Amino acid sequence: MLDFWFTEHHTDNYKVSWRMDKILHFEKSPFQEIAVVESPELGRALLLDNIVQTTTKFEFIYHETIVHIPLMIHPEPKRVMVVGGGDGGAVKEILKHPSVETVDLIEIDERVIEVSKKWLPEISHALRSDKVNIMTIDGLKHMKQCSSQYDIIIVDCTDPSGPSMDLFSKDFYRDVYNALKDDGVFVSQTGSPSFSTHFKQAVQNIMEVFPLAKPYLTCEPTYIAGFWSFTVGSKKYQLDNINPERMFNIETKYYTPDIHKAAFVLPKYIEQLLK
Amino acid sequence: MLDFWFTEHHTDNYKVSWRMDKILHFEKSPFQEIAVVESPELGRALLLDNIVQTTTKFEFIYHETIVHIPLMIHPEPKRVMVVGGGDGGAVKEILKHPSVETVDLIEIDERVIEVSKKWLPEISHALRSDKVNIMTIDGLKHMKQCSSQYDIIIVDCTDPSGPSMDLFSKDFYRDVYNALKDDGVFVSQTGSPSFSTHFKQAVQNIMEVFPLAKPYLTCEPTYIAGFWSFTVGSKKYQLDNINPERMFNIETKYYTPDIHKAAFVLPKYIEQLLK
Numbered sequence: 001m002l003d004f005w006f007t008e009h010h011t012d013n014y015k016v017s018w019r020m021d022k023i024l025h026f027e028k029s030p031f032q033e034i035a036v037v038e039s040p041e042l043g044r045a046l047l048l049d050n051i052v053q054t055t056t057k058f059e060f061i062y063h064e065t066i067v068h069i070p071l072m073i074h075p076e077p078k079r080v081m082v083v084g085g086g087d088g089g090a091v092k093e094i095l096k097h098p099s100v101e102t103v104d105l106i107e108i109d110e111r112v113i114e115v116s117k118k119w120l121p122e123i124s125h126a127l128r129s130d131k132v133n134i135m136t137i138d139g140l141k142h143m144k145q146c147s148s149q150y151d152i153i154i155v156d157c158t159d160p161s162g163p164s165m166d167l168f169s170k171d172f173y174r175d176v177y178n179a180l181k182d183d184g185v186f187v188s189q190t191g192s193p194s195f196s197t198h199f200k201q202a203v204q205n206i207m208e209v210f211p212l213a214k215p216y217l218t219c220e221p222t223y224i225a226g227f228w229s230f231t232v233g234s235k236k237y238q239l240d241n242i243n244p245e246r247m248f249n250i251e252t253k254y255y256t257p258d259i260h261k262a263a264f265v266l267p268k269y270i271e272q273l274l275k
Numbered sequence: 276m277l278d279f280w281f282t283e284h285h286t287d288n289y290k291v292s293w294r295m296d297k298i299l300h301f302e303k304s305p306f307q308e309i310a311v312v313e314s315p316e317l318g319r320a321l322l323l324d325n326i327v328q329t330t331t332k333f334e335f336i337y338h339e340t341i342v343h344i345p346l347m348i349h350p351e352p353k354r355v356m357v358v359g360g361g362d363g364g365a366v367k368e369i370l371k372h373p374s375v376e377t378v379d380l381i382e383i384d385e386r387v388i389e390v391s392k393k394w395l396p397e398i399s400h401a402l403r404s405d406k407v408n409i410m411t412i413d414g415l416k417h418m419k420q421c422s423s424q425y426d427i428i429i430v431d432c433t434d435p436s437g438p439s440m441d442l443f444s445k446d447f448y449r450d451v452y453n454a455l456k457d458d459g460v461f462v463s464q465t466g467s468p469s470f471s472t473h474f475k476q477a478v479q480n481i482m483e484v485f486p487l488a489k490p491y492l493t494c495e496p497t498y499i500a501g502f503w504s505f506t507v508g509s510k511k512y513q514l515d516n517i518n519p520e521r522m523f524n525i526e527t528k529y530y531t532p533d534i535h536k537a538a539f540v541l542p543k544y545i546e547q548l549l550k
Contacts, residue, residue, distance in 0.1 A: 011316060016292075017290045017291075018289050019288035041286060058501075194496055217494075219492075220501070225497070225500060252543055254542045255542075256542075256543055261537075262536075262537035267528075268531055269335070269528045
C-alpha cells in the first residue's frame with residue numbers, strides 16, 4: 001500500500017501527520033504555496049504554505065464559530081466584510097443570515113479563490129452568490145480607505161507570517177474600528193492560547209481598540225492542539241445579549257445560542273494569561 | 276543536534292510527534308509498556324503502550340476536569356474511589372476538597388504507581404497522603420464486591436484496549452451503580468467524540484444505567500485532536516446545581532464554576548451523534 005503523509009510542523013517541537021490518498025493540486029502563487037490534498041481522515045484539505053486552513057470534514061467548526069458569534073451579537077447585520085477567507089467557508093455561513101445584503105470578500109491571493117472554487121465546491125459555493133463582491137486586493141490597504149460602512153468585519157486569515165503579518169497589529173485594528181458603523185462588530189481568529197506566540201498581544205490589541213472585547217474558544221481537530229481562539233470587538237452591543245429565535249431557520253452543525261454563551265467562558269489559565 | 280521524537284498513532288491515518296530530549300524510563304510491566312520521556316513542549320510525559328497519559332505541562336486540564344465536576348455535583352463527598360489513575364493526578368485534585376475522608380485508588384498495574392512516584396512527583400505526590408489507600412487489584416473484580424459504599428467513583432483509565440477494555444461496558448457501569456451510595460456520582464473519561472469509536476456506546480451505556488447522565492467536554496493538547504469527553508452519571512443530584520462558594524479556597528488552573536456549566540454545553544454535531 002502507498003504510505004503517503006503530509007506533515008505540519010505546529011512548533012519546532014511538535015508536528016502532526018495525516019495520511020493522504022492524493023495530491024489534487026499544487027502551485028506557488030505570488031503570495032504562498034497552495035495545495036489541495038485528499039485524506040481519509042479529513043476529506044479534502046486546503047494547505048497554504050503547508051498549514052491546513054480548512055477541510056471538508058471539519059470546516060463547519062471553524063466557520064460557524066467565526067461567523068455566527070459576531071453576526072448574532074449584531075441585531076441586524078446587513079453589510080459584511082471578510083478579510084482573507086478565500087475558501088468561501090465564512091461567506092457560506094454569513095449568507096445563512098437573511099438580513100445580510102452584501103458581503104465584500106477582500107482576499108489578497110486570487111489563486112486561493114480559484115483553487116477553492118475548483119476543488120472545494122462544498123465549502124466555496126457561496127462565492128458565486130450575487131450578494132458577494134470579491135476583491136483581490138490587500139486587506140490592509142482597503143481597510144484604510146473605508147469609513148463607517150460595515151456592520152460586521154471578519155478577519156479570517158492565516159496565522160501571522162507571510163501575507164497576514166500586519167493583520168494582528170493595533171494600527172490595523174484601529175482601521176477596522178473606523179471602517180465599522182457606530183454599532184459595528186469585529187472578529188478575528190487569534191490563534192492557540194497554549195502554543196501561538198501572538199495570542200496574548202493580539203487579544204490585548206483588540207481590547208485596547210474596542211470598548212467591548214473578549215476572546216472566545218472552540219476546538220478544531222486540524223489546528224494546533226488544544227483550544228483555538230477568536231476575539232470579538234464590539235462598539236456598542238453586549239457580547240452575550242443575543243436573540244436565540246434568529247437561529248430557528250438557520251441550519252448549523254456546531255453553533256447554537258447555548259454554545260454562543262459557553263464559548264466565552266474561559267478556563268482559568270487562559271484568563272490569567274491575559275492579565 | 277539530536278533529532279529525537281516520539282510518535283503517537285491516534286488512528287491509522289493520523290499521528291502526532293513531540294520532540295523529546297531524554298527517555299527517562301522504559302519498562303514492560305505484566306500489563307503494558309511504561310515510558311517516561313522529557314519533551315521541550317510538554318515537560319515530562321507518561322506513556323502507556325506508546326499513548327501519552329499525562330504530562331507535567333497539561334495534566335491540570337484533564338485532572339481538574341475529571342475530578343472537580345463530579346465532586347462539585349455531590350454536596351459533600353467523603354468516600355471516593357478512583358479506578359486507574361496510577362499517576363496520582365486525580366487523587367491530587369480530589370484531596371483539595373476538605374470534605375474528602377478517604378480515597379481508594381484501584382490501579383491494576385503497580386508499576387505505573389512506582390514509576391509515577393519516582394519520575395512525576397509534581398503529579399503523584401498526593402499518593403503518599405494518609406487518606407489514600409492504594410490497592411493494586413483489578414478494578415472490575417473490586418467493583419463487583421462493593422455495595423453502597425462510595426460517594427464518588429472516578430474511572431480514570433486508558434482508552435478501551437489492553438487492561439481497560441471492559442471498563443466501558445454496561446455490566447461494569449451496573450456494578451459502579453451498585454458500589455455507589457444512594458446519592459452517589461460517577462464519572463469516566465469517554466474518549467474523543469470525533470475519532471474514538473467507543474464514544475457513543477460508552478455514553479449510551481452510562482445513560483441507560485444512571486437516571487441523570489450527560490457527557491461534558493474539555494480540550495487537552497496531548498490527546499486525540501478536537502474535544503475530549505467525560506460522561507457523568509448521578510443517582511440523585513442535578514448535574515449543574517452546584518455551590519460556587521465551595522471553590523473559594525480550592526486552587527485550580529482550569530476549573531471554575533462557570534466552566535462547570537459551560538462544559539456540559541455540547542456542539543450540535545455531538546448532540547446529534549448521541550441520538
